[in-house]
Amino acid sequence: MNDRWLEIQVFTRVAESGSFSRAAQELELSQPSASRIITGLEARLGVKLLLRTTRNVALTEAGAAFLDRARQAAADLEDAEDAVRGIDSLRGTIRLAVPIVYGTRAIIPALASFLERYPDLRVEITMRDERQNLVAAGVDMAIRMGTLEDSTFGARQIASVERLLVASPSYLAKRGTPRTPDELTGHDTILHERSFPEKSTLKMLKGEAVRVVTLRGKVKIDAAPGVLAAALAGLGIANVTTIMSEQERREGKLVRLLPDYELEPLKAFAVFPSGPRPSTKVRALVTHLISVLAN
The missing domain is CATH 3.40.190.10 (Periplasmic binding protein-like II)
Known part of the structure; x- marks a missing residue:
């Protein structure tokens, strides 16, 4: 393997992972070899690229600038190889x-x-x-x-995922089935922390009409599997995606609520x-x- 290409690979993975051992493992090198490669790169360039401590590795200002160029060089080389191979x-x-x-x-x-x-x-x-x-x-x-x-990352939308409100038959048997958005305020809602970071509100659409309701709940969960499990356990009404709840709705374990109303879809990027x-x-x-x- 070309020495300079190996330098770029090792430097990029050390900088991204913050770990010589992890980079060495991924590139099938020993940790001392990875360290020597970076030391040689810094000596050849005449600048310090990484600040090493016993616990972590951090980029210097020169290292951050070099990382941007190194990533671009790696991407350009890969694109060139792909163009030749097809x-x-x-x-x-x-x-x-x-x-x-x-x-x-x-x-x-x-x-x-x-x-x-x-x-x-x-x-x-x-x-x-x-x-x-x-x-x-x-x-x-x-x-x-x-x-x-906000980020320097690139992004592209890949899908728009429909959302809906669901509850278990056991919950609805105890608390009743809401017939209008206003009735949701009298129910327990399972709050998904990322979906409701500040206020527990929900926008519901019916034709041109928009209704914003305030939700309350005794359970707040930061992961989708937990939201689904809580709904299945009868802990309240959940705001889920169609994909997330499809199997459970088909099996009758969850029931869709207020089907005449739409929720804003969730974008996937x-x-x-x-x-x-x-x-x-x-x-x-x-x-x-x-x-x-x-x-």
Whole structure:
């Protein structure tokens, strides 16, 4: 392997993960070898790129500038190789970070036909609902739901997911079924922390009419699987996506409420930590997901 290309690979992974050992493991090197490569790179450039302590690794100002260029160089080289091989010969690994429920019920099922088309590609998936540091996690792409935070990341919408209100038959038997949005205020709502970070309000649409209702609840959960479990346990009314609740509604474990009203859909985005121009293989995956999930 070309020494300068290896330097770029090692530096990029150390900078992104904040760990020499993790970078060395991913690149199948020993930790001392990874350290020597970075030391040699810094000596050749005549600048300090990384600040090392016993617990972590941080970028210097020069290191941050070099990281941007290193990522671009890596992307350009990968694009050049893909152009020579052709789009149908993509290879390598795509590292994904996905939310648990949407990842399980939408993203992962969509991968089967993608990997069948590109048999030389591998996919590594991290599943969690909290919004982790994507750079430190070393992912190529993340799926994010809802409003995106201001960021230097690139992003592209891949789907718009319908939302609805549901409750279990046991809850409705005890508390009654709400017939209008106003009646929701007398019920317990299972609050999803990311959906209701400040105020427990919900906008409901019926034709041109908009109704905003205030919700209350005894249970607040920060992960979608917990919201679903709480609804199934009869703890209250939940605001969920169609994909998240499809199986449970089909089996009669959850009942849709106020079907004449619509909730604002939840947008799903592909987010690229490397910037607005991801690699060819990532762009191919995004195109595939849009074709499968858009409807």
